[in-house]
Amino acid sequence: MLIRRALIAVISLAMALPVWASGEHERRLRVEIAILHGDTKILIDPATPPLRRQGVRQRIRSSLGTLGMLARYAVQEGRPPPPGLRKQVADLRALFASKNIRAFARRLDQLKSSQPLDISDFLPLTATPLRLRTGQSIYQSLCMGCHQNPDPTQPNPAPNLFSMAAMMPRDEFVARMLGGIQGVHLTTLQNPFSDEEIASMTAFFDQAQPGR
Ligand code: HEC
Structure with a gap:
């Protein structure tokens, strides 16, 4: 319930870029x-x-x-x-x-x-202080509870996002950030974040160390 309310709060933030606009x-x-x-x-x-x-x-x-x-x-x-x-x-x-x-x-x-994915909106990924703060704040309030300690007894555990960022080719990580985050039923389970917020989280996962 807390997650749901927090997500709705995030959705209602003024967004720099619409997530799923034309195309x-x-x-x-x-x-x-x-x-x-x-x-x-x-x-x-x-x-x-x-x-x-x-x-x-x-x-x-x-x-x-x-x-x-x-x-x-x-x-x-x-x-x-x-x-x-x-x-x-x-x-x-x-x-x-x-x-x-x-x-x-x-x-x-x-x-x-x-059908290549164009990730030019996300590269070069400039880790500005604002992005790092935004990424950290979203992560800590909305993601960490599930993603911090992946459960090895699950076939599809919530992965550690810092390890993923460290291991994966950039285009694959961005694709997983765009496709792997689900919203709540109100947003038809679509990724509720703007590209700018995704870029902020990606910058944050890139900078910090796995396991954090
Ligand atoms: C309620 C628990 C929960 C919350 C909260 C949550 N996730 Fe997840 N997430 C999962 C689980 C479980 C999976 C794995 C699903 C699967 O593999 O089918 C996942 C998958 C993902 C993936 C895709 C990984 C892949 O292998 O492709 C990304 C990226 C991701 N989450 C990012 C986030 C971010 C960023 C947040 C916060 C904004 C977040 N998640 C919040 C549980 C959660």
């Missing part, structure tokens, strides 16, 4: 592809423990559903999705269902290259 679904689509690509690398990595692998498989299945849905939304809004996207998503689903993960990963590489 929203296109960016959402590219974010989803970048996350799916990153999750597939985790699935293929032999060092990934079996329980985590199970969780990542669940995430990939749900992400493939989201991709199909985003393609349909674009059609409903009169903005056709990129040509061939629906077939590509259907092919990916079939490859994943047939457990042909290598072929799945190759197809996904192609899809990611044809």
Whole structure:
């Protein structure tokens, strides 16, 4: 309840940039592809423990559903999705269902290259004192409770965001920050933060040390 109230307070702050303005679904689509690509690398990595692998498989299945849905939304809004996207998503689903993960990963590489995520709004990431303060304040009031100590007994634990920032390619981390944060039902579970707030949090996770 506290989280919900705090999130609503954050949502009502004057925002520097709208989160999902025009081209929203296109960016959402590219974010989803970048996350799916990153999750597939985790699935293929032999060092990934079996329980985590199970969780990542669940995430990939749900992400493939989201991709199909985003393609349909674009059609409903009169903005056709990129040509061939629906077939590509259907092919990916079939490859994943047939457990042909290598072929799945190759197809996904192609899809990611044809639908790159533009993260120029987030780079170079200038860690101004204001951004670091904003990032820290959002993290401490809204994220830390769940994300500070990942539970290793969960297939999809809330990850430590400082470790993630330290380990991941920049475009993948930004994609996960754009796609991985969920709001409350009032915001239809969409990421409630502005790009500026996401950049502030990203700067903060970048500067601080893992485990903090
Ligand atoms: C109620 C608990 C909770 C709160 C509060 C919360 N998260 Fe999460 N978060 C999770 C869980 C659990 C996951 C993992 C979900 C999954 O993998 O399916 C997650 C996933 C994420 C991811 C995606 C990680 C990935 O692997 O792609 C990001 C990024 C993230 N959270 C950022 C945040 C930020 C930033 C905040 C604060 C503004 C926040 N979360 C608040 C529980 C929470």
